[in-house]
Amino acid sequence: MSLRLVVNKEFRDVRRSRMLWSILGLGVGFMVLLMMIVHLAASESPTGTEFIEFFAGIGGQLIFPILALIVGYMALVGERQSGSIRILHGLPHSRREILIGKFIGRAGVIAAAVIGSFVAVTALSVLLLDSVAVVNLVLVAGATTLFAVTFVGIAVGISASTESRGRAMAGAIGAYFLFAVIWEPLVAGIHYLIEGSLVGYQAPAWYFLLRRLSPAFAFTDLVSAILDTHVPALFSWPVEQIPAEEFEQEGTLLLSNRVAGELPFYLEGWFAAVVLCAWIALALGVGNRLFRSADLA
Template sequence: MLHIEWAPIATVAAKEFRDRLRNRWVLAVALVFAAFSLVIGYFGGAQQGEIGLRSAEFVIASLVSLVIYLIPMIALLLGFDAIVGERERGSLDLLLAYPLTRLELLLGKYLGLAAALTLSTLAGFAAIGILLFAHFGVSVLDQCVRFVVTSVMLGLSFLSLAMLLSAVARDRASASGLAIALWLFFVLIFDLLLLGLLVASGGNVGGPELAGALLLNPADLFRILNVFSLDAVRDLYGLASVVPPALANPWVLGSAMLAWIVGPLTIAIWRFRA
């Protein structure tokens, strides 16, 4: 049975969080999110000849693409050297000389980085959320909350993957290469492979099998959780014909996203303690 002391975990987490505040990482990421979200919110409909906040549904649907590209990259860059960086600098043995287990060290680092990522995400999307609320009223509250919560969950899932990479990599160069490869696979290559399989099979492979494969990608889970719930735009993404009603259940998709947070982190803990 594992024995965990939360005091050293909180100490490590607080240090990681303070470091990100001190080097202005949280501020920089929040400003990036705020700037991009405001630009997309106001100019996302320019190609249709419209400028301004058209509707909350179209603004959020446009922001989904931004989040899928940016948040996984930021989370991977944030956590890829959390463990291997300490090992390469020679400070890992020093940290473990304190009354601190490997499990407590990894959990502390993850929680501190997760807090920094969560704060930057919330702060970054606060501006567009306030504008949507002021423009469209309380009716947008549910959509905005869903979007922000799932954005945080997407970031935490890729942060868990980053911690796993950091626990298994031999050095920072290997970890950074794996992080880039992971981002390319989940954000770009995965959907292309599914589309290629669908085309190559002449449409014979699809339906529940294809929809089930989407559970294997946290970026696709995030997209479905947000876009499938917006009746006005889900047909534009082709999700209405791909995702069966059973997998359109937000509780099912949310549980799958939670598994992407817990699963890689659990493997990272196992690997780091081995």
């Protein structure tokens, strides 16, 4: 019952927040605008799969995770700085219920933004494209929602672990930079130290598992499995020595072709969703542990 009260309060606060709705409205509008620009600027009309890949690339890997971090990083630290957290904690709520309630409320907001964009993109697809893979679009929208909610969990966990807005903001920016920008060269560097060479077309399974432990790469792996085609990371580094002809053939960069022998279960597409869920649990677990011992006075 206490958790429900916290969630209801969070949804009420979100509905009253003009800043949050402005941010989310800009995100959805920017996504639709980019889709229109790509369609108008392309020499040939993009296929349904290319349209979905663009949704997963710009929206999934850039716009929605950044919005998720913005929505989540002030969830608790903002109320701690204003002192309103003491009032909330004075009611019959445990700190864990406050944390989970904040997460559910913020996750609901970002999920609404993704679904709103999905509806708009679906409408555009029907109007602009000859054929629309609606099932794939729905599955990719679901994967994008899970990915964005993962970053909400990370941001709320950071917010619960810090006492100042500046540290929470730095933590949120650092999390995105680590997982989306520099994770690939870090993992490639580990491969070089162990194997003594750069990553080639075929690589050991542990390399792809270590790379997948980043939420960003778990997301691209999940979308690749849904579309049955390789979806590259938005911030991709030239750290792998792959022959140019491999890029020209569709599907050759799927993990099933780059790992010798049978693909391990932890590199199957469904396991990428498990990784994202694990990050939510880990971030909230660490945040809850630190939040329980924090001095709210």
